[in-house]
Amino acid sequence: MQEAPRSGPGSPRSLRQANRKRVLAALADGEVLSQADLARATGLAASTVSALVRELADAGDVLFERRGSGRSSQLIRLSTPPGLVVGLDHGRRHLAAAVAGMDGEILADARMRISDELPATESMVELSALLDRVLAAAGRSRAEVHRGALALPAPVDISSGRLGSTEILPRWGGIEPAALAQDVLGFPVSVHNDTNVGAVGEARLGAGRGVSHFAYIWVSEGLGAGLILNDTLYAGISGIAGELGHTLQRAETGALCRCGNRGCLETVVSTPAVLALLEPQLGRLASFDEVLERIASGDPLCRRVLAQTGRHIGVAVTNLVNLINPQRVIVGGELSSAGEVLLEPIRQMVSQYAIPSAAERVEIVLSELGKRSEVLGAAKVALTEHRVQRMNAEFVDA
Numbered sequence: 001m002q003e004a005p006r007s008g009p010g011s012p013r014s015l016r017q018a019n020r021k022r023v024l025a026a027l028a029d030g031e032v033l034s035q036a037d038l039a040r041a042t043g044l045a046a047s048t049v050s051a052l053v054r055e056l057a058d059a060g061d062v063l064f065e066r067r068g069s070g071r072s073s074q075l076i077r078l079s080t081p082p083g084l085v086v087g088l089d090h091g092r093r094h095l096a097a098a099v100a101g102m103d104g105e106i107l108a109d110a111r112m113r114i115s116d117e118l119p120a121t122e123s124m125v126e127l128s129a130l131l132d133r134v135l136a137a138a139g140r141s142r143a144e145v146h147r148g149a150l151a152l153p154a155p156v157d158i159s160s161g162r163l164g165s166t167e168i169l170p171r172w173g174g175i176e177p178a179a180l181a182q183d184v185l186g187f188p189v190s191v192h193n194d195t196n197v198g199a200v201g202e203a204r205l206g207a208g209r210g211v212s213h214f215a216y217i218w219v220s221e222g223l224g225a226g227l228i229l230n231d232t233l234y235a236g237i238s239g240i241a242g243e244l245g246h247t248l249q250r251a252e253t254g255a256l257c258r259c260g261n262r263g264c265l266e267t268v269v270s271t272p273a274v275l276a277l278l279e280p281q282l283g284r285l286a287s288f289d290e291v292l293e294r295i296a297s298g299d300p301l302c303r304r305v306l307a308q309t310g311r312h313i314g315v316a317v318t319n320l321v322n323l324i325n326p327q328r329v330i331v332g333g334e335l336s337s338a339g340e341v342l343l344e345p346i347r348q349m350v351s352q353y354a355i356p357s358a359a360e361r362v363e364i365v366l367s368e369l370g371k372r373s374e375v376l377g378a379a380k381v382a383l384t385e386h387r388v389q390r391m392n393a394e395f396v397d398a
Helices: 013-024 035-042 047-060 120-138 178-184 193-205 273-282 288-296 300-324 334-338 340-353 356-361 370-397
Strands: 062-066 074-078 082-089 092-099 106-113 145-152 190-193 214-219 221-228 232-234 328-330 363-366
Touching: 013 035, 013 047, 035 047, 035 074, 035 082, 035 106, 047 062, 047 273, 062 288, 074 145, 074 288, 074 334, 082 106, 082 120, 082 193, 092 370, 106 120, 106 356, 106 370, 120 178, 120 214, 145 178, 145 193, 145 334, 190 193, 190 340, 193 214, 193 221, 193 328, 193 363, 214 300, 273 288, 273 300, 288 300, 288 334, 300 328, 300 340, 300 356, 300 363, 328 340, 334 370, 340 363
Parallel strands: 082 145, 145 190, 214 328, 328 363
Antiparallel strands: 062 074, 082 092, 092 106, 214 221, 221 232
């Protein structure tokens, strides 16, 4: 009788490599897990996980930690190699950069304002200079950076890395963002929708910690949603899921949106929309900070306009609650600085119009990371991507 092949698909060696990869993938986000956690996460038998963990520890790929006493107190995490990853956030009027060690610790981050007239190449040069300042603040150098992740305020097609709509970010039309970033920065860079990485930031470091199902709503110059479902970012088949600002309100008669359609929610819910509503009475306001100052002093007009904006958001959040039944909705972005003035009307709309059993279970809260959600989330995404790349390289070499 012919012997079964010892290598190749379906062989014991191939199966062991695949199982090893599953264990490493479960740890790739920086999780510290027990062997029982790993067995649940991978679907592997406890004895298989135990043998694989010993093998990975012997190879230096994982380390053991002890917390408390008893068998369940021995936890496993990936070993920490030297080097850095960076998170980059390129907004319409701001840039931000964050530097993280390979253990996931954020070492330094900074943010600056830019003109929304700046061409893509010039703004990337500005972002490169900002990164140098952040690296200097952390006492580190660019030579240590393995890779970065760049957040952009536009839909990003995950299959191609290109913008899903050039109308939304016209100064990036015809440009491949990842190629431009890599050319300017000198290391590999992946590109993502900013609200998606903001959701990752809240999941790892903010108001989404310990929550398996939540929506992160970002309301600033635009409106988007990042969806965490079953502890995993849901981006859709091409990465466009969560474009809440471009859901239609009045398709035929609404205001023209920057995406080219009419009547998108973003035309009535954004910082420019709020400032435009206030301008006839208050004149041209320099920024949303002036609105916040007026709200703090009790200005009834500003409070009324923000409450109206909250109700518009509340309609969209109600639809979202009915569609995905989340445990939590986290509201971030510039408009969230208005706090309960914005949040309470959202809660009222959800309470009134969502399916009661869904409305009773959902919490609507403010972001804990504020303006840092996107840049810190991008750093976490870069770290996970680097670990997966490293894991895949080891799997091929094995």
